[in-house]
Amino acid sequence: MSEIIEPLRGMNDVLPDEARWWQRLEAAARAVFAQYGYREIRVPVLERTQLFKRAIGEYTDIVEKEMFTFEDRDGLSLALRPEGTAGIVRAAISNGLLHNQRHRLFTFGPMFRGERPQKGRYRQFHQIDAEAFGYEGPDIDAELILLSARLWRVLGISRVRLEINSLGTAEARAAYREVLRAYFTAHESVLDADSRRRLGGNPLRILDSKNPDLAALIAAAPLLTDHLDAASREHFDGLRARLDAAGVGYTVNPRLVRGLDYYSRTVFEWVTDALGSQNAVCSGGRYDGLVPQLGGTPTPAIGWALGMERIVMLMQELGCAAPAELPQVYFVLAGPVAAAAGLQLAERVRDALPALRLETDIGGGSFKAQFKRADKSGAAVAVVLGEDELARGVAAVKPLRGGGAQEDCGFEALPACLARLVAAAPVDDGGATRQDPGR
Ligand code: ATP
Numbered sequence: 001m002s003e004i005i006e007p008l009r010g011m012n013d014v015l016p017d018e019a020r021w022w023q024r025l026e027a028a029a030r031a032v033f034a035q036y037g038y039r040e041i042r043v044p045v046l047e048r049t050q051l052f053k054r055a056i057g058e059y060t061d062i063v064e065k066e067m068f069t070f071e072d073r074d075g076l077s078l079a080l081r082p083e084g085t086a087g088i089v090r091a092a093i094s095n096g097l098l099h100n101q102r103h104r105l106f107t108f109g110p111m112f113r114g115e116r117p118q119k120g121r122y123r124q125f126h127q128i129d130a131e132a133f134g135y136e137g138p139d140i141d142a143e144l145i146l147l148s149a150r151l152w153r154v155l156g157i158s159r160v161r162l163e164i165n166s167l168g169t170a171e172a173r174a175a176y177r178e179v180l181r182a183y184f185t186a187h188e189s190v191l192d193a194d195s196r197r198r199l200g201g202n203p204l205r206i207l208d209s210k211n212p213d214l215a216a217l218i219a220a221a222p223l224l225t226d227h228l229d230a231a232s233r234e235h236f237d238g239l240r241a242r243l244d245a246a247g248v249g250y251t252v253n254p255r256l257v258r259g260l261d262y263y264s265r266t267v268f269e270w271v272t273d274a275l276g277s278q279n280a281v282c283s284g285g286r287y288d289g290l291v292p293q294l295g296g297t298p299t300p301a302i303g304w305a306l307g308m309e310r311i312v313m314l315m316q317e318l319g320c321a322a323p324a325e326l327p328q329v330y331f332v333l334a335g336p337v338a339a340a341a342g343l344q345l346a347e348r349v350r351d352a353l354p355a356l357r358l359e360t361d362i363g364g365g366s367f368k369a370q371f372k373r374a375d376k377s378g379a380a381v382a383v384v385l386g387e388d389e390l391a392r393g394v395a396a397v398k399p400l401r402g403g404g405a406q407e408d409c410g411f412e413a414l415p416a417c418l419a420r421l422v423a424a425a426p427v428d429d430g431g432a433t434r435q436d437p438g439r
């Protein structure tokens with residue numbers, strides 16, 4: 001045998017037991033987006049490295065050390081996308097979507113960052129992104145937050161709380177940047193190497209440092225909130241009023257700056273206390289300056305991204321329901337003639353009952369072995385077809401859970417009989433709490 005090939009660090013396989021939670025999240029998100037009129041956009045995973053450098057900012061962790069970049073055969077520098085917004089803005093510009101138009105969009109997909117893998121932090125991870133273009137006022141900021149809050153309710157997610165902040169306009173931030181630069185320059189001797197580099201580039205980034213030695217210095221730094229321009233303050237007050245009116249709780253965190261340079265005005269983050277240190281499950285903000293920065297017609301824009309792995313972990317941690325996927329009916333087919341006939345009969349039942357989950361025993365084996373598999377499958381009802389039943393034109397139908405006698409049922413009447421028995425079976429939790437006993 002050849003040597004096995006190891007998976008890459010920080011890149012996960014999602015196995016079927018896990019995938020059903022992903023399906024639940026995706027289906028719920030699609031349904032909620034449809035409720036609010038958001039439409040799907042799909043963009044490439046590979047883009048020119050230049051796109052992310054210009055959009056996310058040269059002095060961010062992502063661009064400085066986390067991007068997967070390589071040269072193609074023509075020497076063009078390409079990058080696996082580390083986030084979704086830059087590609088969507090690029091696509092909106094490339095396809096002329098921003099000429100006096102408004103768009104509410106969403107996308108799903110893998111993102112790549114060369115971070116140190118740990119629980120809740122991977123090198124390939126997945127995001128659901130929502131983005132809105134062409135809306136200036138705080139209504140859309142509120143709508144995007146309400147949409148995310150609705151998604152938590154639909155999924156049954158509790159233990160998340162919202163933090164918001166305003167970064168002001170680019171001009172207000174430029175002024176604040178100088179205030180910060182002066183402050184950190186006065187304390188340059190205690191800065192670490194990363195922060196010292198950022199002092200010249202973008203001192204705001206120092207506020208996002210995770211170095212505990214800098215925590216006290218950062219806590220005492222001048223507040224952005226005190227340097228907000230009047231229009232941004234009014235915008236922020238508007239958002240707060242709308243969240244208050246909708247009954248969405250939040251705290252204002254004046255230190256929330258986010259890890260990407262393109263934000264202006266509103267930024268927000270949903271955090272949880274249920275996942276340990278990887279506590280951000282959904283984050284976003286306004287990026288009114290990004291479209292022109294990437295060569296497009298100035299267009300106000302705002303969006304958020306949620307980390308699918310972290311939401312799936314949260315759903316599991318909180319015992320939220322995953323969709324049922326265990327079979328409801330299991331066909332036991334004794335002998336080769338019954339096996340062939342059973343395949344046809346199962347097709348007829350599926351035609352009649354499209355929502356029924358029906359599994360046939362494939363590959364035969366003894367009657368006893370098949371029955372064991374039927375029991376283990378989690379199905380509510382077994383249908384037995386042998387030479388004897390075939391000769392009589394019936395199937396033997398046996399409830400597997402909660403008792404109930406075996407009965408014979410003609411082929412024509414079988415769908416109705418199965419529908420009745422499945423409905424009457426003791427409620428199956430759909431395997432939501434079942435840890436798959438040896439299937
Ligand atoms: P963090 O502070 O945890 O590094 P971030 O600020 O880098 O998060 P964003 O770039 O805003 O995160 O991405 C949005 C969401 O994507 C995050 O809230 C998080 O849920 C998720 N996320 C970010 N990086 C990773 C990763 N490496 N692995 C898994 N999920 C991630």
Ligand code: MG
Binds near residue numbers: 259
């Ligand atoms: Mg990060």
